[in-house]
Amino acid sequence: MTDVKNTVAPALEDESQKPSIFGFWLYLMTDTVLFASLFATFIVLRGRTAGGVSGEEIFSLPYVFIETLILLISSFVAGLALFTARARRKALTISLLLVTGLLGLAFLAMEIHEFRTLVTEGHGWGTSAFLSSYFTLVGTHGLHILIGLIWLGVSIMFILQRGFTDRFLTRLTMWSMFWHFLDVIWIGIFTIVYLVGIV
Amino acid sequence: MEFFANLLGRMDLSYFWHGWVQFGAQLTLIGAVVLVIGLLTYFKKWKWLWREWLTTQDAKRIGVMYIIVAVGMLLRGASDALMLRLQQALASGNSEGFISSDHFQQIFTAHGTIMIFFVAMGLMFGLINLVLPLMIGSRDVAFPTLNSTSFYLFLAGVVLTNLSLIYGEFGSAGWLAYPPLSELAYSPGPGIDYWLWSIQIAGVGSLLSGINFLVTILKHRAKGMTLMKMPVFVWSVLGAMILVVFAFPILTGTLFMLSLDRSMGMHFFTSDFGGNPMMYINLIWAWGHPEVYILILPAFGLFGEVVATFSRKRLFGYKSMVWALMAITVLSYTVWLHHFFTMGAGGNVNAFFGIMTMIIAVPTGVKVFNWLFTMYRGKISFASPMWWFMAFVATFALGGATGVLLSIPAIDFQVHNSLFLVAHFHNVIVGGVVFGYFAGLTYWFPKIFGFRLHERLGKAAVTLWTSGFLLAFIPLYILGLLGATRRLDHYDPSLGWQPLFIVSGIGALLIGLGIVVQLAQVVYSIWKRRQLRDTTGDPWDGRTLEWSVPSPAPHYNFARLPIVSTRDAWYEAKHGGNQVFSGEYKDIELPRNTGFGVYVGILSVLFGFGFIWHLWWLVLLSSVALIYVIIRRTYDENITYVIPAADVERLDTRKAAI
Numbered sequence: 001m002t003d004v005k006n007t008v009a010p011a012l013e014d015e016s017q018k019p020s021i022f023g024f025w026l027y028l029m030t031d032t033v034l035f036a037s038l039f040a041t042f043i044v045l046r047g048r049t050a051g052g053v054s055g056e057e058i059f060s061l062p063y064v065f066i067e068t069l070i071l072l073i074s075s076f077v078a079g080l081a082l083f084t085a086r087a088r089r090k091a092l093t094i095s096l097l098l099v100t101g102l103l104g105l106a107f108l109a110m111e112i113h114e115f116r117t118l119v120t121e122g123h124g125w126g127t128s129a130f131l132s133s134y135f136t137l138v139g140t141h142g143l144h145i146l147i148g149l150i151w152l153g154v155s156i157m158f159i160l161q162r163g164f165t166d167r168f169l170t171r172l173t174m175w176s177m178f179w180h181f182l183d184v185i186w187i188g189i190f191t192i193v194y195l196v197g198i199v
Numbered sequence: 200m201e202f203f204a205n206l207l208g209r210m211d212l213s214y215f216w217h218g219w220v221q222f223g224a225q226l227t228l229i230g231a232v233v234l235v236i237g238l239l240t241y242f243k244k245w246k247w248l249w250r251e252w253l254t255t256q257d258a259k260r261i262g263v264m265y266i267i268v269a270v271g272m273l274l275r276g277a278s279d280a281l282m283l284r285l286q287q288a289l290a291s292g293n294s295e296g297f298i299s300s301d302h303f304q305q306i307f308t309a310h311g312t313i314m315i316f317f318v319a320m321g322l323m324f325g326l327i328n329l330v331l332p333l334m335i336g337s338r339d340v341a342f343p344t345l346n347s348t349s350f351y352l353f354l355a356g357v358v359l360t361n362l363s364l365i366y367g368e369f370g371s372a373g374w375l376a377y378p379p380l381s382e383l384a385y386s387p388g389p390g391i392d393y394w395l396w397s398i399q400i401a402g403v404g405s406l407l408s409g410i411n412f413l414v415t416i417l418k419h420r421a422k423g424m425t426l427m428k429m430p431v432f433v434w435s436v437l438g439a440m441i442l443v444v445f446a447f448p449i450l451t452g453t454l455f456m457l458s459l460d461r462s463m464g465m466h467f468f469t470s471d472f473g474g475n476p477m478m479y480i481n482l483i484w485a486w487g488h489p490e491v492y493i494l495i496l497p498a499f500g501l502f503g504e505v506v507a508t509f510s511r512k513r514l515f516g517y518k519s520m521v522w523a524l525m526a527i528t529v530l531s532y533t534v535w536l537h538h539f540f541t542m543g544a545g546g547n548v549n550a551f552f553g554i555m556t557m558i559i560a561v562p563t564g565v566k567v568f569n570w571l572f573t574m575y576r577g578k579i580s581f582a583s584p585m586w587w588f589m590a591f592v593a594t595f596a597l598g599g600a601t602g603v604l605l606s607i608p609a610i611d612f613q614v615h616n617s618l619f620l621v622a623h624f625h626n627v628i629v630g631g632v633v634f635g636y637f638a639g640l641t642y643w644f645p646k647i648f649g650f651r652l653h654e655r656l657g658k659a660a661v662t663l664w665t666s667g668f669l670l671a672f673i674p675l676y677i678l679g680l681l682g683a684t685r686r687l688d689h690y691d692p693s694l695g696w697q698p699l700f701i702v703s704g705i706g707a708l709l710i711g712l713g714i715v716v717q718l719a720q721v722v723y724s725i726w727k728r729r730q731l732r733d734t735t736g737d738p739w740d741g742r743t744l745e746w747s748v749p750s751p752a753p754h755y756n757f758a759r760l761p762i763v764s765t766r767d768a769w770y771e772a773k774h775g776g777n778q779v780f781s782g783e784y785k786d787i788e789l790p791r792n793t794g795f796g797v798y799v800g801i802l803s804v805l806f807g808f809g810f811i812w813h814l815w816w817l818v819l820l821s822s823v824a825l826i827y828v829i830i831r832r833t834y835d836e837n838i839t840y841v842i843p844a845a846d847v848e849r850l851d852t853r854k855a856a857i
Contacts (some may be wrong), residue, residue: 026444
């Protein structure tokens, strides 16, 4: 029993006690409050379409559902990558991280495609308060995804150049928390923006 | 040719010249900068500045830098105040005063913004950096590099605000820039953008500081210091930082949306296309009300330390003090709507927020009585921090009383947007926050610099500040009741207001004199530093851990980390209680200096400047550079250095004492 414990679990426990991990949790809380103010603004402004389109007319639920699935799967793979990284399995970790990154890129591409379609159809962010708040809320999430992807790229480079140092593993834990956090926010967006917007 | 014109965004030579009054200000500012650069070059101090100060990771030095910047900004904010007072004393009837309407609006906007964000916040983070790690028996804050980065983000805000004086203009829509006035349609110039990006960048710095100090308090306390054994100042900082962490993201989000309105043509808060300006006002005060408690809570906490020390008594009602602090922390999120009772949210909503506002006065009252009962039957010594305390109690109680008046919506409808309100919030902010931080600066000065501030000059400053304050703001209460609205640059003589405005102006001059005396106090104390030297490390017979180390405090704070078993651990140790320091000396690991914060600060200034003047290439360039600097930092493995145990023992002059 003790052997099993010594491989993964204790590292996890120690990790969560680190001030930097605790600090990162606090950071995620502040980011949640930032999103909360964007959500609140969206809810207040969603009906203010200024004679333009409403959510019902422009959202496609199947499209967004695929986006959601891609993001959730990428988070699952990211979780696996953290475990393999703690076991210091270099090749496997890098491939898992690459899969995560590709899924993240696919998500981002789908979002950009959705935005582009809206803008070319004449429903840009300057058309109404509703569209301003929609583009900002979803776009801010997208911007976070982009930052997460850059961070991911840097992490892969770091593993290739320096391997798994202790400080790196702590940072990778933070990145993984960040990535899961973006899932949570996306579930909020999926529900409040798209589901409520269509139903 | 067109290509180069696009590179310059909306920059234009005409933004240099605004008139003679502004020209004087521009010359003063440029002169001050040139003087500092000249002195540094003449005395060949650049390397010293970089090595010892700019790149330092020592919280105490970062604290000193915060305070120097805040004092510099206090001088600017106070000159703004004097100009406003002079204008209002003069501009009645045929006299138009000496400032144009537009300039007047920029001045009151700058005054409010500077005093809150760069003076009060700067003094607060400065004081916390100076003493918080010492008080909880820690060698440093949780994240030293983040701490220095926070400072440079704060400084970047300061730089942008002052840059607006030299090139461009500042916001003219008040310190919170209410839309739709602050929207592009009504404020097309770069002024609002200067305001917006100064606050945005400084705000991110404050947010990061909030996280940093929360982790420091919760994870870096000395052994044995349970939460209920923390000094009450630490509790107050804990409350304030919880507020920072939950309130500042709202500010970031709100400013973000306003900047999208202005730069990308969105319609969050515009008056057309479905925008809702009241949403902005709700959001900004959902940050803004907690913000005033962020400023006042540490002042409350440090008075707890000052009063107990100078009364030679344990703080009366420690537990009720802690509960009061935490109650204020929570309640401060439930009162924001009292800033706009007249919005028309309806009777029930106004009643709720009115009642909550009255309730939040209760824990504040508890604290006042706790301080007074601490003094009761104490052996009080009336040193200058105690003078600040007494000035605080008298003026703050008055401000609190007018606050409860304003909390009644029916009364608020009568006096909202009037000088009565202006008098009220100056009453609590000057009387509470400013007097509090001055008390703290006087009290902790010897711990940082090794000598005390001159007492008699300090007391003269308290006298000037207090009398000047009353003279300046009591007339404003009367004027407000007479119907004078705030932000007037001209009024009719038949109203009979001018004499009161003149009295108020004289009061402002007295405050100005108080500031001059304070500067003289610092200079004179440096000159007489030998007589004022603190050889004991404990000049006031203190109670908490910061007084257990020599003055000035060594850069590693504690040679051996303290072990705490009671509240007021150092006072108990001096009087036969458990020892605070014992055991072996160990190696000390400290963070190595780094220029990371400086680079982030410079790039943030460029980023903000790019946004203000629509230099999109600069925005892109500085963003990429910022990402590069951060990535480079993660590759930096050599970030700490070690002082060996033997050296620590040799350096520790205190080992014989206790």
